[in-house]
Amino acid sequence: MQPRHVINASVSPKGSLETLSQREVQQLSEAGSGSIYALFRQCALAILNTGAHVDNAKTILDAYKDFEVRIHQQDRGVRLELLNAPADAFVDGEMIASTREMLFSALRDIVYTESELASQRIDLESSQGITDYVFHLLRNARTLRPGVEPKMVVCWGGHSISTEEYQYTKKVGHELGLRKLDVCTGCGPGVMKGPMKGATIAHAKQRMSGSRYLGLTEPGIIAAEAPNPIVNELVILPDIEKRLEAFVRVGHGIIIFPGGAGTAEEFLYLLGILMHPDNRELPFPVILTGPKSAAPYLEQLHAFVGATLGDAAHSLYQIIIDDPAEVARQMTEGLKEVKQFRRERNDAFHFNWLLKIDEGFQRPFDPTHTNMASLQLDHRLPSHELAANLRRAFSGIVAGNVKDKGIRLIEKHGPYEIHGDTAIMQPLDHLLKSFVQQHRMKLPGGAAYVPCYRVVS
Structure with a gap:
């Protein structure tokens, strides 16, 4: 550059x-x-x-x-x-x-984070303390709006996507906007921009004022993926784990578009949480979608989830191919269930307090070569714990691909090694190779992608 x-x-x-x-x-x-x-x-x-x-x-x-x-x-x-x-x-x-x-x-966020961490009332040693910390960061950013009915739809997906996939995200965003739903993304380009762009036109058609385009990021990501200009609420969380928790605490439903390692990380994080026994009855609509050309990608991701986490994980989401209006209709129906559930249990609309998140999903993971090689990827683990470790593996790959610290570690020590059961390593290797072949690891136009990892059975 x-x-x-x-x-x-x-x-x-x-x-x-x-x-x-x-x-x-x-x-x-x-x-x-x-x-x-x-x-x-x-x-x-x-x-x-x-x-x-x-x-x-x-x-x-x-x-x-x-x-x-x-x-x-x-x-x-x-x-x-x-x-x-x-x-x-x-x-x-x-x-x-x-x-x-x-x-x-x-x-604002960096000053507040530093001030809060220096205070004695922050307890980052407990799960509840970490959740309280995320709540306070979001409240200080004026992101939490008490009394507003559930309508915040989180959209996840890649920054490196095809033109057809990008146009599809805009169509879905347009359908969401026509139904007066707000959009939350990771705030960058690609899938993080498309739904917001589509929603702005639909909100204008509906003569809506005060529409929300919420972007949640963290320092390592924002440095590599600058915010898109549609974002009108930006919150910078201190690390990827608190960013992910913020997504599921403020979002009322999630749509997942085609992406790469970062999208897989987010998806596995979400599945791991929803598979926790304490969350079995909690409604949380999740939809995987893309244009017809992305069907192979969605099928590969679906197959990987089945091979690693089983049929129980499959039951937590639905796949809709090439139908933006149906995606928005299904999400709208899902949000009605969320609203009813929270009303019956007196849970807040603006922050999902009832969602159980284990500390394993909250503790920051430092993707050093030692930590990546030590990840336990074993079917003997409970499914939600295996999902947590798979999420960490993808988090390391994201760091090695785009984050300054991760890139420098790879330059110094070579690629990460990821070890585990053959029954997990084979579908993982297959999925990662498909990401590379489909140019989902990096933005197109630059040098050929060189993997920052090596899968070892």
Whole structure:
């Protein structure tokens, strides 16, 4: 990636961030805390690169090595001074409004995360404590809207998809929007953009105001997949596990489109949670869908789930091929069940408190070579625990593909090794090879994909 035109600018929030204390500004300043400053700089650079067709965090960071962001506390609030910032984020010297909103959302979330972690009331040693932490992060971002009936549909899928698949996601989003449903995605390109784009047109047709396009991400992902400009609510969670929990706590149903390793990670996370005995009666509509051309992909993913997690996992979702209207109709019916269930049990509409999530799904997984090689992928495990470990394997592959730290680990030590039972390794290897053949691992147009992993039976 060649450096683009750069610009120096000074920007202030417009109703998107309260004033920061001097201590909080110090936390973010380069002198106060190098790690926190580096984190915000990385997220800010990704946001300023919104629209860039790059999915490699290292490439973006290397292209703008001289980019700096300085945080200034003023009597009237906080101000950011940007040096050598990507010029595409500005029009006639003024920062694009959506970019400015997301920039200060990143500042808000990083400051709050640091402040909360430093407080004594955060208990990250218990499952309930982690859930409370996710709740507080979402509430601080004003994402939780009490009293609003269930209508937040999460859309998962790949950033590297074909044009036909992208157009299909727009059609599904349009059908969701016509039914006045809101959309939540991982906030990036591809499947994370298409449903939002389709929904915006449908919401306009329905003369809706206050439509929500919620993007949930985390620092390692946002650096590689800049937010798409349709996102009007951006929340940056501190790690992938809390991001995934946020999806299933605020979402009322999930649609899964074609994707790659990241989509498989999300799908396995969801199946592992829904397979927990405590969640057996809890309604949570899940639909796999895509155009006719994506049928082989959906069949491969369905076969992999059957070979590893069994028929019980198959019963938790339905597959709809090439029918956007039917997808939206089925999701709407599913949301009626969610509404009825939560009303009967006095559960909140805005946060799924009744969903049981084991600590194994909440603890951050560090995809080092040792941790990847040590994953227990064995049919002797309960199905929901096996799903958790399979999710970690795909999480490592995502890190090796697009995250700065993972890419550097692969460059230094070579590919990860993934070990396990032959009955699990063979379908895993087959699925991963199909992802590579279908160009689902990386954005097309760059160098040929070199696997960051090796499957060992």
